[in-house]
Amino acid sequence: MAVVADAGTLYGLLAVGAGLATGLAGIGAGMGEQGIGAAVVGVVAEEPGFLGKGLFLMLLPETLIIFGLAVSLILMFAWTPFSGIVTP
Amino acid sequence: MLRPVKMSRVVVAGSKNVISPVVEKLHELRLLHIVNYNGSQPQFEMGKPIGKAKEYSENLIKLRSVTRYLELNKKFPDKAYPESQVLSELDNLLNNVGADVTATYERIVAIDAEVKSKQDQIKSLTPLAVLPLPLEAYYGYDSLATFVGTATTPVDADVARVSPVNEVYSGSAKNATFVAVFVPAEKAGEVSSVLSEHGFSETSVPKLEGNVDSAIATLEGSIKSLEGEKAPLQKKLADMKKQYEDQMLATDEYLSMQTQKTEAPLRFAETANAFVIEGYVPADQFSRLKSELESAVGGRLEVSLIADKETDELVEKGEDVPTQMDNPSLVKPYELITRMFAIPEYKEFDPSLLIFIFFPIMFGMILGDIGYGVMSLLTMVLLKKKFKTPGWQQLINVVLISSVWAIIFGIFFGEIFGPLGLWGKVMGQLPEHELEAVKVAGLYFGEGVFGSLGRIGFWPGIDIFPMDRLASNAVLLLIGTSVIIGIIHCSVGSILGIKTELAYGEKKHAYFERLPVMLVQVFFGLLVLGLVIGQMMLVIASAIVILVAMVMLVMGPEGPMGLAHMPFYVSNLISYLRLLAIGLASVGLAFAANQLAFYVVMPMLSGGATDSAEFTIPAIIAGLVVLLAVHFINFLLGILSPFMHPLRLHYVEMFTKFYSNHGGGVEYSPFGHVRRFLKA
Numbered sequence: 001m002a003v004v005a006d007a008g009t010l011y012g013l014l015a016v017g018a019g020l021a022t023g024l025a026g027i028g029a030g031m032g033e034q035g036i037g038a039a040v041v042g043v044v045a046e047e048p049g050f051l052g053k054g055l056f057l058m059l060l061p062e063t064l065i066i067f068g069l070a071v072s073l074i075l076m077f078a079w080t081p082f083s084g085i086v087t088p
Numbered sequence: 089m090l091r092p093v094k095m096s097r098v099v100v101a102g103s104k105n106v107i108s109p110v111v112e113k114l115h116e117l118r119l120l121h122i123v124n125y126n127g128s129q130p131q132f133e134m135g136k137p138i139g140k141a142k143e144y145s146e147n148l149i150k151l152r153s154v155t156r157y158l159e160l161n162k163k164f165p166d167k168a169y170p171e172s173q174v175l176s177e178l179d180n181l182l183n184n185v186g187a188d189v190t191a192t193y194e195r196i197v198a199i200d201a202e203v204k205s206k207q208d209q210i211k212s213l214t215p216l217a218v219l220p221l222p223l224e225a226y227y228g229y230d231s232l233a234t235f236v237g238t239a240t241t242p243v244d245a246d247v248a249r250v251s252p253v254n255e256v257y258s259g260s261a262k263n264a265t266f267v268a269v270f271v272p273a274e275k276a277g278e279v280s281s282v283l284s285e286h287g288f289s290e291t292s293v294p295k296l297e298g299n300v301d302s303a304i305a306t307l308e309g310s311i312k313s314l315e316g317e318k319a320p321l322q323k324k325l326a327d328m329k330k331q332y333e334d335q336m337l338a339t340d341e342y343l344s345m346q347t348q349k350t351e352a353p354l355r356f357a358e359t360a361n362a363f364v365i366e367g368y369v370p371a372d373q374f375s376r377l378k379s380e381l382e383s384a385v386g387g388r389l390e391v392s393l394i395a396d397k398e399t400d401e402l403v404e405k406g407e408d409v410p411t412q413m414d415n416p417s418l419v420k421p422y423e424l425i426t427r428m429f430a431i432p433e434y435k436e437f438d439p440s441l442l443i444f445i446f447f448p449i450m451f452g453m454i455l456g457d458i459g460y461g462v463m464s465l466l467t468m469v470l471l472k473k474k475f476k477t478p479g480w481q482q483l484i485n486v487v488l489i490s491s492v493w494a495i496i497f498g499i500f501f502g503e504i505f506g507p508l509g510l511w512g513k514v515m516g517q518l519p520e521h522e523l524e525a526v527k528v529a530g531l532y533f534g535e536g537v538f539g540s541l542g543r544i545g546f547w548p549g550i551d552i553f554p555m556d557r558l559a560s561n562a563v564l565l566l567i568g569t570s571v572i573i574g575i576i577h578c579s580v581g582s583i584l585g586i587k588t589e590l591a592y593g594e595k596k597h598a599y600f601e602r603l604p605v606m607l608v609q610v611f612f613g614l615l616v617l618g619l620v621i622g623q624m625m626l627v628i629a630s631a632i633v634i635l636v637a638m639v640m641l642v643m644g645p646e647g648p649m650g651l652a653h654m655p656f657y658v659s660n661l662i663s664y665l666r667l668l669a670i671g672l673a674s675v676g677l678a679f680a681a682n683q684l685a686f687y688v689v690m691p692m693l694s695g696g697a698t699d700s701a702e703f704t705i706p707a708i709i710a711g712l713v714v715l716l717a718v719h720f721i722n723f724l725l726g727i728l729s730p731f732m733h734p735l736r737l738h739y740v741e742m743f744t745k746f747y748s749n750h751g752g753g754v755e756y757s758p759f760g761h762v763r764r765f766l767k768a
Contacts, residue, residue: 056736056739059733059736060736063659063666066669069665069669070662070665070669073563073567076560077560
């Protein structure tokens with residue numbers, strides 16, 4: 001059975017995929033940051049001078065979102081695999 | 089500039105009878121970074137303190153305890169004191185003023201303790217009010233045991249069961265029953281266990297007399313009078329702090345300096361009649377050190393330079409050559425960022441100059457807004473006047489320079505407090521039909537507004553600038569730009585890495601670990617570029633180079649395990665997308681603020697008016713409040729994330745290529761003291 005979908009549906013699926021890429025990556029980064037954040041708050045309570053370094057450490061897992069966002073951007077703006085398949 | 093200052097190893101040797109003038113002179117010169125003598129040679133022993141070392145350190149301890157009572161902190165000096173004045177007033181300050189401060193402080197502490205104990209008494213007295221007994225009835229019995237406290241259930245029946253002779257009083261207090269049980273002393277054990285079954289918890293009764301309410305009133309009265317005594321004492325301490333703050337800090341400085349000087353010989357090597365000081369001095373300052381020292385003691389000592397070769401041997405044995413970073417004043421603030429990571433080792437590169445080049449550009453690219461840029465510039469100028477300590481000044485200067493770049497990028501991006509805002513109104517809009525033509529040609533990069541130089545097309549016919557960062561062409565262009573910045577950034581790091589490894593004589597690490605990384609990153613970029621522009625030759629050539637680099641990695645010090653790092657090198661480059669991504673997030677928020685204010689709040693509150701001329705005054709005010717609130721939050725985030733993310737790009741992506749692989753260095757800290765509160 002041939003899968004028939006119009007361009008609008010495909011574009012919609014693409015957008016859902018892009019959303020999932022950023023969103024799930026965000027959840028992952030958040031889970032990574034929660035541990036670091038708790039530890040940083042603990043250290044800052046003891047030694048306020050650590051705040052700068054602590055904030056910096058908080059950023060390390062944020063790269064994950066950037067990866068997700070990169071995938072989203074490619075999906076939304078630079079990826080046109082369906083252009084050939086889609087026929088009205 | 090990329091290298092730390094060149095250091096020379098020096099040995100100062102002399103007769104012990106000139107040790108004090110030598111120490112004095114060294115302290116004044118602030119040139120020699122002393123290497124502590126570790127007692128490893130049998131013919132030398134460690135030096136002993138000279139002069140009144142004990143007296144100085146005792147005075148210092150005395151002074152420090154007084155300054156602690158006054159809660160004095162390091163601050164920027166308001167006034168400098170001459171040494172003679174500090175010395176003449178030292179005795180008075182330590183003994184009279186110090187004793188006064190100590191007495192006042194101790195009285196305040198005592199008052200606090202007394203108030204606390206009286207408050208505790210009131211707390212335990214309050215529930216007793218429900219029982220009809222005077223306070224003296226609770227204590228002073230020989231043959232009776234008393235139990236006073238709260239119980240969860242009535243206790244009368246059970247107490248009567250174990251001790252027929254008893255007196256039980258009870259009254260209801262908050263969520264529990266308050267009971268006082270009197271039984272013969274010999275029944276105490278049994279009654280206690282019965283009471284515990286009823287959830288009894290004992291309260292201590294203060295040994296006071298009379299009725300509960302009047303006892304509480306008396307206690308409250310005396311707390312009040314104690315508080316009344318405390319207030320003027322606190323004011324007195326505050327006044328004394330104001331009066332003596334600078335003088336005390338100056339005295340602290342004087343005593344610290346003296347202690348430093350008198351205890352300096354502990355770091356020297358000594359024989360019965362001579363002393364030897366070893367250390368490092370910036371190479372170009374050696375002759376100055378030599379002539380100054382010799383003139384100070386009339387030539388009765390020997391200052392000699394040690395050959396580089398001998399120094400290298402010592403370094404191999406594990407001695408650290410101190411590092412003094414050498415940067416022009418414009419770059420100096422960025423040493424803060426280097427220092428936060430680690431002090432460079434003597435043989436390593438000092439990356440401050442690179443941070444100076446890349447950091448503000450990255451900050452600017454992320455923030456990229458004229459409005460926010462000007463705001464952060466003004467904020468920093470204000471803070472610069474307020475926070476005068478060197479650390480703050482450096483940090484403020486870093487953000488200050490970065491803000492200028494934010495304004496420059498703001499011009500490229502056509503943003504004044506976000507897109508869709510002021511820029512189009514200030515610069516004028518492109519005519520509708522031209523805009524359509526640009527869109528049809530696929531060259532639409534923004535709102536189609538005029539640039540500051542008229543209609544900017546860097547390349548005639550392509551209206552790229554000012555671009556709207558939310559337009560899809562602009563996003564693609566910025567993705568490319570981010571990755572290109574990443575490749576350049578990482579490559580510079582790799583080149584320095586190769587040079588550093590060569591400086592340490594690690595050829596294998598240089599050519600088979602650092603070089604392939606750079607090749608992989610550069611040609612990965614070219615490969616993607618080839619795919620994008622459809623040049624298969626470029627793709628194939630890049631792929632071959634990447635393969636060669638991978639083979640080199642396998643031949644490298646880590647062997648096939650070296651390949652395991654490949655994803656890391658690629659993710660390094662993707663990580664630079666944050667330059668675009670963080671910026672987009674902040675543009676998004678600014679865009680939302682403007683939309684909300686101009687297209688939702690103002691029209692709705694004006695009863696659905698669509699033309700800005702019809703907006704009512706309350707609607708405009710409400711809109712402005714929304715604008716201010718959201719833009720303020722965005723501004724705060726807009727300072728923090730453009731600062732932290734480039735920081736990460738430097739620390740994680742760039743520094744790992746060349747920096748601190750051999751452990752951090754030791755900072756050059758010459759023997760001496762920077763006078764802050766004392767006049768020279």
